[in-house]
Structures are given as structure tokens and as C-alpha cells.
Amino acid sequence: MANKALNIETLLQLKELETGYSGGKNPVVISRRIETSLALGQFVAILGPNGAGKSTLMKTILGHLAPLSGEVLWKGQPLHQMSVKQVARCMSAVLTDKIDDRYLTAMDVVSTGRYPYGSLTGRLTQEDRQIISSSMKSTGVTHLSERRFFSLSDGEKQKTMIARALAQNTPLICLDEPTAFIDSPGKVAIMQLLKGLVADKTKTVLLTTHDSELALQFADELWLVGKNHTFEAGTPKSLIENGHINQLFDQEGVIFNPTTLRFESKYFKPEL
Known part of the structure; x- marks a missing residue:
């Protein structure tokens, strides 16, 4: 579990969150007991193997999927109490x-980012065009x-x-x-662009990826989502040192190299 400094504005909180798909009497649980938060100006990567539930967690945070239990809070307000706009x-x-x-x-696509601020006519204002x-x-x-x-x-x-x-601002x-x-x-x-947005525009970036090398290189914090309903949050350094990165992609004959930040063959070395 990750603890954030109290003097940094907390945007998002996940409280005892359980994600998955409700299927009547037998809901499918993907992740359990997720307890963490996201602060203004952070770059966080949700990292995990394919099928572990990264996208399910993202859809739950965005409100596209309802939590099986627990809460997603935006600045202390339950997300389900907020309107789509x-x-x-x-x-x-x-x-x-x-x-x-x-x-x-391309400009038409970017323009759709202004829809939360649109008038009933749907026309773009001068401010919209500038943004x-x-x-x-x-x-x-x-x-x-x-x-x-x-x-x-x-x-x-x-x-x-x-x-x-x-443009959605x-x-x-x-x-x-x-x-x-x-x-x-x-x-x-792409990762450099996102990192720049965090630094230059004080944006907060949350992304999913299974590319551990990129995540470790660019993210301030990682949220590890494992295939056995596991969740762990921390800095790349701490998660490397405690072995959680290596455990996340545990596979026979493959080891994590903390020097290169890559998963490599245990038996074969490249000839350079």
C-alpha cells in the first residue's frame, strides 16, 4: 500500500476496492482489497501481465464499470454520485x-475533447478553439x-x-x-510526451501497461496487478528491492535484471 504526503492534493482514492464483473449470483472477481491514492502531479503506471485485470481496474476508476465492493473517490466524493459531465x-x-x-x-477528433463544456448548440467558442x-x-x-x-x-x-x-482540460x-x-x-x-505533461502542465497521468521496462523508466509509482487478485503499490525502487517486480511476471527460465530493468533469459545471454 502506498502512502502519499499530506501536503500534496489527493485527487483519487481507492478504498477497499474490489473489481470485476457482476454476473448475477456468481460475480467474477478480478482484483481484491485495493487501497491506494493518486495525487496531483504524479505519473503512475498500472503494471501487470496480460489478463491480470489492468484494464478492468482502469474502467472501474473511470466509472465505466461499477465496483463489486469498496469505493472510488474523487477529492473525497464517491464517483457514483457524480454525473457523467x-x-x-x-x-x-x-x-x-x-x-x-x-x-x-485529426482536429475534429481533438475538438471532441471539449464536449463536457459544450453549449446546447454544440458550437465551439473562441476559447475552445484556442485550447x-x-x-x-x-x-x-x-x-x-x-x-x-x-x-x-x-x-x-x-x-x-x-x-x-x-483539450478536455x-x-x-x-x-x-x-x-x-x-x-x-x-x-x-509517447512516454516522454506524457512525462512532459506531468512536469510542464501539472497533469496527473495514470496508465496501464505490461511493458515493465518503460514503466520502471518513466513512472513515479507503480500499481502492480497480479493474476491471483493481488495488488501492490510503491515506487519502482522499492518494488524492485522487495522482489515484487520479479514475482509479478514469474516465469520459468526468466529473471528480472535490476540493472537493465529488463526481464532476461536465465540461460542465454546476448552476444553483443
Whole structure:
């Protein structure tokens, strides 16, 4: 369990949270007894193997799934007591859902980030347009403004979606596997971009990933989600030292190297 300094503004609290899917008499429990919090200006990665429940936890935090038990609190207020528009002004989401509309431009996509503040007419104000322009500049996609979104590369799409989250102007940005389907240099570029948003714009970033190397390199704190309903939160350094990182991806013949921050073969070494 992670304890946050009292002088830092706490945005999100998870209290005795149990995540999963309610299926009548037999709910499917994914994670149990999650007790942690998220403060303003943090970069936190939810790390775990495929199928461990990272995305389920993220959907529960966003309010897309109801907790099986326990609570998700936003600045002390239960999330389920907040309206959809209220939640959308607190946290924005970059999910793995695809945008199939072949006519939307990159700027059109970013513009949808302003919907929580929209008028009944749905027209963008001058302030909206300035925020959209600034968001695209911050993520380096201004030159893509008039390009059809479907024609962009995976990396360009992800930066555009991050620009949309920025345009939503929320303290917390949540991302589900933001580096999936992107090449290695692109993965690092996305993580550097997110780290910069935390530093330059005092945003809080919460993302899911199974890429331990990237998470350990960029995150201030890790939330480890294991396949046996386990949850552990702490700094990368503490979780390496106590062996929890190694245990999280426990697999025969594979060991975690704390020097390289990578999982490596126990039996074969690369010839460089």
C-alpha cells in the first residue's frame, strides 16, 4: 500500500476496492482489497501481465464499470454520485477503442475533447478553439490538423488522442495501453510526451501497461496487478528491492535484471 504526503492534493482514492464483473449470483472477481491514492502531479503506471485485470481496474476508476465492493473517490466524493459531465471534467481517457469514421480529421477528433463544456448548440467558442490549438501544439500534431484521422500512423493517432485528452482540460489523464502497436522509438516518444505533461502542465497521468521496462523508466509509482487478485503499490525502487517486480511476471527460465530493468533469459545471454 502506498502512502502519499499530506501536503500534496489527493485527487483519487481507492478504498477497499474490489473489481470485476457482476454476473448475477456468481460475480467474477478480478482484483481484491485495493487501497491506494493518486495525487496531483504524479505519473503512475498500472503494471501487470496480460489478463491480470489492468484494464478492468482502469474502467472501474473511470466509472465505466461499477465496483463489486469498496469505493472510488474523487477529492473525497464517491464517483457514483457524480454525473457523467462532472466526471468528464475531472478525468479524461485515452482508451483502445477505435475511431472508424473515415471523414473525421485529426482536429475534429481533438475538438471532441471539449464536449463536457459544450453549449446546447454544440458550437465551439473562441476559447475552445484556442485550447484545441494549444493541445495539438503540446503533443506535436498541429501539422496533422487537416489529415483524416484514419490515415495517420499508430503513433500519430495516439498523440492526437492525447491532444484530445488535453483539450478536455482535466487534472487526470487515464490511458489504457498507450504504447500498444507502436514501434520501440515511438513507445519512448509517447512516454516522454506524457512525462512532459506531468512536469510542464501539472497533469496527473495514470496508465496501464505490461511493458515493465518503460514503466520502471518513466513512472513515479507503480500499481502492480497480479493474476491471483493481488495488488501492490510503491515506487519502482522499492518494488524492485522487495522482489515484487520479479514475482509479478514469474516465469520459468526468466529473471528480472535490476540493472537493465529488463526481464532476461536465465540461460542465454546476448552476444553483443
